Amino acid sequence: MRIYLSLLFVCITFTSYAQRPNTEMISVSGTIIEEGSNIPLEYATVAFIDASNKIVTGGITDINGTYKIDVAPGVYTVQFEFISYQTKRLTNQRLVKDITLPRVLLSLDASSLDEVVVRAETTEVQVRLDKKIYNIGKDLTASGATVSDALNNVPSVTVDVEGAISLRGNENVRILINGKPSAIAGFGSTDALRQLPAEAIERVEVITSPSARYDAEGTAGIINIILKKEKTLGLNGSFTANYGVPLSSGITANINLRTDKFNIFNTTGVRYSNSPGNAFFDNRYFSRTIIDTATGNPITVDPAFDRSTEKRNYDRLRTGFNTNLGIEYFITDKSSLTASVFARTGDDTTTTTNLTNDYETLDNLAFTRVRIENEDEDEFSYQFSLNYVNKFNDDGHELTVDFQYENDSETEKSFITEQTTFPSIVASPSEDITSIEDQNEYLAAADYVLPIGENAQFEAGYRGTFDQTVTDYTLLEEAGTTGVFIRNDDISNVFTYNENVNALYTQYGNKFGDFSFLLGLRMENTQLKGKVNAEIETTDPNAVPLNFDKNYTGLFPTVNLIYELAEDENITLGYNRRINRPRNWFINPFPSRSSEANIFQGNPDLNPAYASAFDLGYLKRWGRKFTLTTSIYFQNETDAFERIQEDTGQITSNGTPIIRTIPINLSTNKRYGFEAGVLYNPLKWLRLNSSFNFFKFVTEGSFNDIDYGAENTSWFARFSSKVSLPAKIDWQTSAFYRGPNNNSQTVSEGIFIMNLALSKDIMNDNATFAFNVSDLLNSRKRSSVTTTETFTSASEFQWRERQFNLSFTYRFNEKKKRERGQGGNGGDEGEGFEG
Template sequence: MKKLVNFLSLFILLSTGSLLAQQTAKNGSTPAKIVGVAKDSNSGEPIPYATAALYTSGSDTNIAGGVADGDGKFFITGMEPGTYDLKVSFLGYETLTVKGIEVVSKTGDVNIGDVSLVDEGFALEEVTVQGQRELIEERVDRTIYKAENDKTTAGGDGTDVLRRVPMLSVDLDGNVSMRGSSNITVLIDNRPSAIAASSITNALKQIPADEIKAVEVITSPSAKYDAEGTSGVINIVTKKNNLQGMSANIRTGTGLRGSDFGLNASARKGKFGFTLGGFGRAGYNINGSYNNSQIITNEDNSLSKTLQSADTKSNNLFGRYNFGVDYEIDKYNFITGAVNFGIRNRTNSENNLLVQNFRDDILTNTQFRETDVKDNSNSVDVSLNYTKTFEKKGKEIALLTLYSRNNGENSNINTILSDDMSSVDYKLKNDNPNKNEEFTVQLDFVDPLGKDGQSILEYGAKNILRKAYSDFAYFRAEGANGEYIENPDPDLSNDFSYDQNVTAGYVSYTTTLFKNYTIKPGIRYEYTTINANFGKETSPVEIPAYGTFVPSLNLSRKLANGNMIKASYNRRISRPSLRYLNPNLDRSNLNQWTQGNPELDPELTDNFELGYSTFFKSTMISFSGFFRNTTGSIQPVRTPQDDDIIFTTYDNIGHERAYGTNIFTNISINNKFSLNGSVDAYYAFLDNGLSDPNYAASNDGFVISGRLFGNYSLPNDWQIQAFTFARGRQVQLQGSSGGFYMYGMGINKQFDEKRGTIGFGADNFLTKEFKMKNEIVTPTIVQNSTNIMRNMNFKINFSYRIGKLSMDQKPRRKKSINNDDLKGGSEGGQGAEMMQNK
């Protein structure tokens, strides 16, 4: 963040320095100058346009500044004789401080020679950086959380990392939302993944926290991005390198409720680079319970009441394996390819499930059940990308391809026990194998305009072909060992295919006006065709094609002292993923049925945002306000069925508005102790737009959440970090979701010249269990449920790096595909969840 402050403030410093130089020239004397050359520490090449800022020695008082020319040469004037510190910085490099520069005269040059900057992406062992590296970086269109500096997540997964990111909220089940909306797009290294497409929740659990370098929260995506994501885009940047040599890293961790093991290796020889790695994570002892009460008002005004209670248990096993290669054909042509495999096996069970049915407070039936849910999948992503650069700096052409496939196998079995629980009356089984395939071709052009290249024109085209298939059936078996027989009911057994073709083109233009203003307008057009069919029906599902214009506008202004104000507008389209479309009737809970709607339309959202960032001394504060308006919102429609069943499906009947703010601060108290925290608050209004009093619903209210993170460096390479997060009650269309909180602490020690790390962590160590209460209220339904999760965890983490890489060449910019156009399901779910697309 210091580099960003320096960069912005120098626009003012330059003009001041220039006036001083002109004034001394008029007086016929040559002012004193500090001169030097900014160079890359490894290649020795000059760094054009690096910035230099002069400070009074030992203080934060900025005296003057300058910008290097195309050969890396810079000079600074306008200072009196004295002792100064010089800070030289450039985007992508560590800021270097040259201390104790003596200026003994008002005239003449002080030549400090070459100033060597180290690439910030590759912190070499030989370089010692003093003080705490900042966790948060603000840019015009995004907030970046530097996860590699957060040691409390060691041994955890992507969910643990995202809980620490400003503007994001992650509940106890791992469901992610941004500013109160779960309709977000998650990318991994700037590209979609079949793993994330199936379930954002489970994708995050497959990514080890130790492999995440940063998380980028993009609240106002430009026209270059697909038009999905009501709230925006989350890009998870993993650790990777382009160094010479070979290196391997092994890491493992074990805890009360989970263990993990990972091995990654990298090699680079000349123009070839390779990466190979794997990671496995097992979760166990994840126990809990739930209670549910639902009251249905019948047509004769009598009341049907159902009470449910059960003990719950879940186990999971995740794996992620990857192989990547890149090749530099020549100075201007590059090829990259990658193959990623993912597996996910998850089981959930409900034991001692007691169901009691009442009619007008009279007990009419008691039933004992057991429920077992299996959710397994495997995925593969294959990408091949070609990038061509030119002599003209910044000009680029990229051809990107991606093939993704996800195979899912989902099933649930309800076992109905006898009244004395000594025998099995019958079993009801639902099988839902499914498959998603996707092939994408994308062509992007970047062309800097003008003499200095400050204006950038971006344009391109993209085509996505998707094929999804769901085969679903119900089976019944009598007794404990009876043979399963398919249910002949056509509503319970069928197959469904869904083919979608999205063709898009975009143009975006970025330019700087009056030095301190930046404007970035863009327009994107997407045309979608859909073909959907049920296998056991002769007529297809009629879904018309549609086209959508998606405008965007980003504005920013640099203020004094490095402050920045920015404003943005964009429109987003959210196509329903197969989580909402899949017609498989999910009856894993026999009193709560859920079924998708294949005829859903997309929803449209207009987003407005205003943000301001300010800096003083070692503190950064960022404020932002937003307004979000969604029409045609996809909302659940709940109706009573057969007295004791709540049936849920989806329709485009919702209208959502949200007004909110986010306040974030980062404080470096000294070079050993730092704090950062944030508060998110918004007021939500939801309305399903129906006039029938039996189904009309609306709700509104405030939602507030906050987080606090602290870091303290101890002597002898010890470090301690602590984190806490809390979210209040969340407003929903037909009720609310209860609030929750969590916290964690970690301590670690580096050894063997920082090649190895060993640490201990504890999560929720003072809380035996968490309770979350949810409520649904409609004119005919009142439902209250309480979910309990035992989430206390203790863990030991260990990692060690073998070998060493040395930087031989500048890393090449890698391009990758972003498919961001579906209303995804960060929410957990069974069966239908596996049918989601990117």
């Protein structure tokens, strides 16, 4: 019956007002938190009981665990309740003037502990005005896995075979760690997320309609990963070790020491893995028309080969170390200073073997070549962060100041050898490539929150990010097969890229009865600069300029509305304007060298893309067993990025046409979609989770006089079931399917993935053994066919093969089944106005 108390209190309050029309009211406020953890308890109930044991009035706490209730002067028993917690009472309270009652600590009710277990092990969804929060419970398939793997289990999110993260099928998504851009998420790439353990995640916030407090970056929206930071007093933590086949091993430790004045937290991990992968390309070439430079007349050129196939094998050895060490010092009861250092090292070796067959006709083999690239990559990243929070009072009036410095240094060395093995063995000149990348990024931010009255809130702030990346690329080519290497000055160069963003924002939110709104405006100035130390001479007619200096100022309005139809039912409507800036690998002009005939090259001439998005959502809960979330969304993006393949008009030394993949700006990209998610717990031992996303893209635009307009309708769905068996054994199965999709050139087949996991608790529930199989059917492969006027290209790519993994976790001074994931922002930004 407690879940109906808030509605009852509303009725009682109106009745009380009617009975006391001339009585002057007083205000009683306070805070309710969980004993031992200091986690605020949202939706806890407060009741004022008179001498006749009748509830006079009452209310519920907000997200910060605070309440403020008007009551007539008198003597009351004040009762505090929360589901599954022991009730507390303050008796004989003489309340005659505005007062703040002492902080109330509620502890778990042992008789309700089983009920808490069910809740903690279930993925929950909380809806805010500007985001959905997924409190990921005991996800067995993520045991011993990485953050990247865990994201693939979050509704609306997909991770493709190369690790690219998409939100609702759109890769233009911003990844934040604890609300801020971070070296943990990688500098313009998500490679680091493949190394960090999934056990480090506390919750994931999917923000499809970001408020003005967030960066405007990412046209699809924002995925905010909140890392764990234990709130329990004393020393506590956990250790996890895992071993997998193909070789994947690691050890992770989470340790936390908390006292009344400070909190020290550390997550450290070591990983060692050997991840095999493979790819296959089948290119078929047709006659093409070119312009004779002497006469100016068109002529037809037949290809040297009708067909070329490539079979690639990737052998990746990954070793890495990462640590995140921080200390939070509580200056006063309302202010704190947090300093943290994150560091990551990587020593990776990759051997790519490329077997190429060239055919004069479709089945007449002319040449067989073997190209081997041995790549060594040394990487070191570190990040230093300072966070200051000053809460002026318990009503949400606060100032937050952040400073962050990041550095990422990466040295990549590749040695490429090639030889023809048919019809005779002939060695080709080798290549020695060195790429040194150094990136520095500074972040400074300040956010101010001012509550106005009981329900309104004003916010304002500033954020500046200043980023410079220097890439020193050197190509040494062997003179014949003499062993003497000569620098290729036409390709070797130093490329410097600067991205500076200054932003100001303000927003205002209020609540009127069941209706809440949050209106915001953000202004961002972006400066993008690229410079090559010397202009590269080229005869390529499709070459793009390498030096640029661009400056953009944009306004980004946001509107978020929510209407509470009932206590467990609401409708949300959001609008926002976003920007997508080209990342480093999209603008780096140096082509890949793993293949002579199939290359990827960045485009320094890329401009930012802008998008306006609308989102209409609905949420309904039926008790604690069934939750339904749905959304209808639309996005209109201009200058949208699109990766295309084109014939460069150049050929290799063997006469094979060179096919280039390059990102370009298209004119518009309209996206329509619908998504639905269901959380269903029909029985105490059975928990089901499923989601479905259907979308349509309509693209319009041309490049080099070729029309790349297209329509693409696709969908993806996921399903997960978890069964609690006897003897404390849990069994989880998850499945994911992404339907076929296409753009103007390429049609990609659907992908089906199934994962399986088992776990057993031992040692009085302080330890857990888990076994899981990732990609049970070994079907996580990207298969596609690209068709143009001069060639067709069929390809299949598998980044990582089926994985078997065994893990062991030991916890000390931790309550395994009570990870609530709510309350406390863990250092994340943008909690903002909740309504």
